[in-house]
Amino acid sequence: MSSHHIVRDDQEPALIIANGASCSSELMGQLLEWSPLVIVLDSAIERVLPLGIKVDVLLGDFDNGLDIEYYKALQFPLEIVYAPDQEKTDLEKAFDYLVEKGHKAVNVIWATGRRADHTITNMTNIVRFQDKLKIVILDDHSKIFQLPKRYEKWYPKGFPISIIPVGTVHGITSTNLDYLLHDETLTMGYRTGSSNHAAQDGIVTIEHKEGDLLLMECFD
Known part of the structure; x- marks a missing residue:
């Protein structure tokens, strides 16, 4: 899997890789090609590394004992975002990060499948960001987004x-x-x-x- 291209931050959607069911390499490659920023949630990093993807941001509460220095050396330069708020999911924290950095749109993969509670929460929580961030959740079977009026x-x-x-x-x-x-x-x-x-x-x-x-x- 090749690294993503360099484009202006406000030109194309960022990409978040969560920790649900994986998608096809074709879908991931299409999204990576023009993504200015790739965020991986800490729970997914061990699944992402073998794919050869250049990760820009590793985000989460890091309660699973990850060796941060190892990943920083392996993926240099890599921004580590420690987000310990237990009132939010790591995906919500990633949305917050993008809003804070001024991004306007994001594609999300690996956010569906596996645990049903995570899938339902990930799908429905996107409405909380409707005035701040255009969010699209994709997998090999569907594309999910909020409708305007x-x-x-x-x-x-x-x-x-x-x-x-x-x-x-x-x-x-x-x-x-x-x-x-x-x-x-x-x-x-x-x-x-x-x-x-x-x-x-x-x-x-x-x-x-x-x-x-x-x-x-x-x-x-």
Whole structure:
């Protein structure tokens, strides 16, 4: 796996590698190619090192006894960010770091799969940063991001789309989906918009009036 290219910090999204299920080398390579900054959570560093990736920031609470000096020498230059706050996940701390450094967007991999509680938390916590950081979570099967109040994008007929409310979301209206929504309400755990599809080749629009709504583009 080659190291990432050098680009302006405000030009392309940073990349965070968490500690869920790994993704394909193809997906990782695509994201690394233009990422200005690679952050690895401390729990994932032993899985990342054999891939030959140049890591810029190693972040976490380091409660697993890592030899920091070893990694600093191996990945020089490497910034070590000690983040001991037990009220936040390490992924949230990485988002905080990026906001503090002025980054506007980030892609996240290895944030889904393995433990289900981590997957759910990682997906839903992105809404807390909606005014600060554009966050996209990717794996080999899906791409997850928060929707603005009005969203539109061209999709081919039959493309799988899931609309996921975080809490309760009101006033949802959609076009060009198999299952249309007309000023309706979705609530996590009661009624969601999973496993929908683009009805025809063309623009899909999704609007909502109140609440936080995620979109999952599915690839299988």
